[in-house]
Amino acid sequence: MPLLINREPVENDSWTLVDEDTLQQSGDIIVPLALYQENQDSLSNREGHLAVQVSGDDNIDTVLENPNQFPLIAVFFPAVRDGRGFSIARLLKRAGFTGQIRATGDVSHDRLDFMTRCGFDALEIPADRYSEEVHNAFSEFSVRYQGAEDDSRPVYRQ
């Protein structure tokens, strides 16, 4: 799946999203939060890096308490209209998370700029929604009113 990190295409990505069946595979894995919580013990001794994927239905309080135990946190967008992920990314940033925040799921052109402004640095775009044009998404606006994670200053403090 095409991946942009800091707005640039990345060819080699070491991360794989796993499910119940593929949980035990080696390498760097992203585990849905509920699955991670059920298997926390068995996952603690494996080799390779471990990340979690959270979504709007998850209670992410425990993640927010210690986000930097993970090098990467994926935030899943189940549908175009589901905007919870934008707030989740901002909460992760506010909690001091310094790793990669990756948008997964329904991720496409017209939300990429908003995602970046809310703190996502990695954007995983389904292949059928990816084209060269998506790179224009970051230059559609040269001005903005609000502060966000990219720049906390609203227009009246710039």
Next chain:
Amino acid sequence: MYQYNQVDQQLVNERVAQFRDQTRRFLAGDLPEDEFLALRLMNGLYVQRHAPMLRVAVPYGMMSAQQMRSLANVARTWDKGYGHFTTRTNIQFNWPKLEDVPDILEELAKVQMHAIQTSGNCIRNTTTDQFAGIIADEIEDPRPYCEIIRQWSSLHPEFAFLPRKFKIAISGGPTDRAASQVHDIGLHIVKNDAGEVGFEVLVGGGLGRTPVIGKQIRPFLQKKDLLSYLEAIIRVYNLKGRRDNKYKARIKILVNALGIDTFRELVEAEWEQIKDSDLVLTDAEISRVQGFFKPFEYEADAANDTSLDAKLAEDASFAAWFRQNTVEHKVSGYRAVIVSLKAHLVPKGDISHQQMDLVADLSDKYSFGEIRSTHNQNLVLADVRNADLYELWEILSEANLARANVGTLTDMTVCPGGDFCALANAKTLGVADQIDAKFEDLDYLYDLGDIKLNMSGCINACSHHHVGHIGILGVDKKGEDWYQITLGGSDGEDASLGKVIGKAVASDEVADTLEKVLAVFVEQRIEDERFIDCVRRIGLSPFKEKVYAPAH
């Protein structure tokens, strides 16, 4: 009124270019229909029964003469020559072509107008009092805060995909002309015991399927905290509002499910995290925006006019219009004039391109070049000299814009209904005509006094039928249009929800039913009691008995 600076203009221009690109990608098949739907709604574009419908933002109801002329031009060039003002004080065009919309928006951008967030599940146009800045009872002009909210909410990266639409209203003083209690957030400008001016904050009001009166979440909020507090409320809503059922997705459902106390705790905890952040409004920013809403340079001798009294004495029609359609201005010698968009047998809130041009010219000549739209679908020229009223009235009368019915039964608030709207269950325009025809006698209407009639063509309640003194809701029964009648609603500071009087009536019986309701009122009324007060005093039973009495 507010004037764009370079940043404001750039943002609107870039939004037009973005929407042009989105439309191109959609027409080329690169953007799935469902996704384009969400994107076009966020730019005010619906697809209706006959054609797309474009809703253009009129931020807190303020327009310049130049903007009004541009709207006239849009109506003439891309539509069928008219527009329709809405209860969010915006204007809708019912006949544009999808592929023309980017050009329309480009034209509007030239006069600092846009369609940003006039629909979709995002923060909508903030509304306020149509007499803001000129009415004696206000504590402070709410419009600068509306503009500050407009900027903060425009293309907010976190809040473009909320569970459902989100509406904010601000009232500038104790008399609520902004229906603030039936908004997702209602802000009341208040003065605390220390004499500081700030906001009382209400949350979780709304109409639609589940009408609810808003609840107080904070008795006093300092001005500097306005945006951080709004952001805290909306973040909690974005994260916790229901996403599984769009009919249960408004913030009112969340507030009711959690209870206002729990909801408040969540908001206050969130606010604690951000209240000292860069979101704090600076005095410089508040002053900068206030600078755009300074009082005009009124003529010192305007109050010395004697011609008005003379005209009032000699022309009874003018006197009636003066009484119904003008409002006292805080500056002596001036009045605010309500331009009625409720002409006899004309769709309520509709205005032709010729009328738009005329109103623009009149505003230039008589009212400092500014026009306001009201949430009851009329227009206001807010600053007219007493000496000019007679002349203005004559011109407005010529143009069918001076029906002296403001505040009466036929000053109806009516959505376009089933003739245009794809969501409607029933038509509204024919029923409005029926009511117009039945209650044509103005003297009878004046005798009845203040009555607010609101009619919606479906449960979405765009015309706020729940808070009409008389509410009419169109329902579909086996393919036929029927009308449910509610009594006792109000959207003022005494806000209340109307109650249904009984089973729906057939489409040809609506006006006759109203006649029975009004007969009960006339019979039971004590002196000059207002209709709403009478309903509150005597309850629904007498009305039910009369309306549903067996035929003899």
